[in-house]
Amino acid sequence: MAESMLEYGRRMLSAQAFSVMVGAKLDAWSEGLAELSLELRPEHLQQHGIVHGGVIAYLADNALAFAGGSRLGDVVTLEFKINFIKPARGELLVARARVVSAGKSQAVCHCEVFAEEGADVTLCAAAQGTIWKAG
Amino acid sequence: MAESMLEYGRRMLSAQAFSVMVGAKLDAWSEGLAELSLELRPEHLQQHGIVHGGVIAYLADNALAFAGGSRLGDVVTLEFKINFIKPARGELLVARARVVSAGKSQAVCHCEVFAEEGADVTLCAAAQGTIWKAG
Amino acid sequence: MAESMLEYGRRMLSAQAFSVMVGAKLDAWSEGLAELSLELRPEHLQQHGIVHGGVIAYLADNALAFAGGSRLGDVVTLEFKINFIKPARGELLVARARVVSAGKSQAVCHCEVFAEEGADVTLCAAAQGTIWKAG
């Protein structure tokens, strides 16, 4: 049976040793969209007990690349910028990215990162990045 | 005996559980400058055997915050942007950040991230960010 | 009769000498949203006959600030980033900005810039910026 796009994406993610260490999961991946999540553990935090900005940046970076990759195939992140909006705490970190525009070699993507704490969902960061077709 | 600025910085870094998991070290910290490094291990890589962009973004983010914090005290990263320039591979990843401008509440900082592979040193990424005085 | 929000915004824009020289108009301004436009003239172009990136960046910057200002009052643009996606040509340049998140002192905003050439509408640029309450 053919491997689905989501299965293929999960296989790629599981080949990223860093993503395995951090604990990221690919929840959804389709044309122009990607959603990654992370069950928050103590090792994701910084000295004030909130999620380290580097974790949020990592998840946004990866979600941007998956979103862009859904349109371009094998890709690299050329650059991205991220705004940290609210402290992230709780059980789950979710990054949702979408393609704003895709051409032959370049996709410009947006990503929003949310923290879920019980029933509360907080927008923690917003990112914009440039994803480039590899090779 | 009084704790030096560098000792204080290392204590802060060691209180960041994520930084401990990733393995970052604070090599230098002085007025307007910060240098963080990372001995590269297999778990820092992505599927093509190079350092994951999220690791580079994490190290740049932290170096930017230390640089800004050297002028402002306790800080948060408001936002940053990072350009990935060359693939990072080798034994060591080094992020050097400096304050471009600091006011009462805001510091704008630059950071360059280098990978060291034997005698080769490669500029892998350049970042610019806004660090804000906390509280 | 009381001045409407849009009238007030147009008065502010007309007090910006640079905006008057460039020819920007405020088409819409409401809670969390702003739309600025520019009737394209030969002096907006660069050497290849398309709209100069500086014109697009100007319009995005202003739209981001109006969007943020709709939530925060008097504001300054702390920083922004812009991706140039497609060349801009035609009769009209339109920048639509919206607030992604607003707190007491900070708003993170997105902006898309479109060029209209006859019946064609092209997404030319996407921007993300940080707007700060003045004073």
Add this chain to the structure above:
Amino acid sequence: MAESMLEYGRRMLSAQAFSVMVGAKLDAWSEGLAELSLELRPEHLQQHGIVHGGVIAYLADNALAFAGGSRLGDVVTLEFKINFIKPARGELLVARARVVSAGKSQAVCHCEVFAEEGADVTLCAAAQGTIWKAG
């Protein structure tokens, strides 16, 4: 007699109608470096009597492109980010850009924008951008 690099750059700038309207001059252009300036006039200001952010962004954008173009030839600005640091006022606005890294098709560049008011020189903005070889 052969045209010098600086003369060629000035000819390119004078072919940008928008740059002519704004009044930008190319003061220096060499391998990896570019300096543009602007004699400040009332039409460069916004409603509070300081230089409009769009003017600063325009000058930075152009300086980044000239710097990158000094290494890559004919270029486009793929994206840039700019931090506004201090209000700009005075007689002259100067943007100095340099190439941080250049490959075959991409240059990452930094730019600092200064305002000169009498003997005072103020750093008003810092930018980082990606310049791409055209064609």
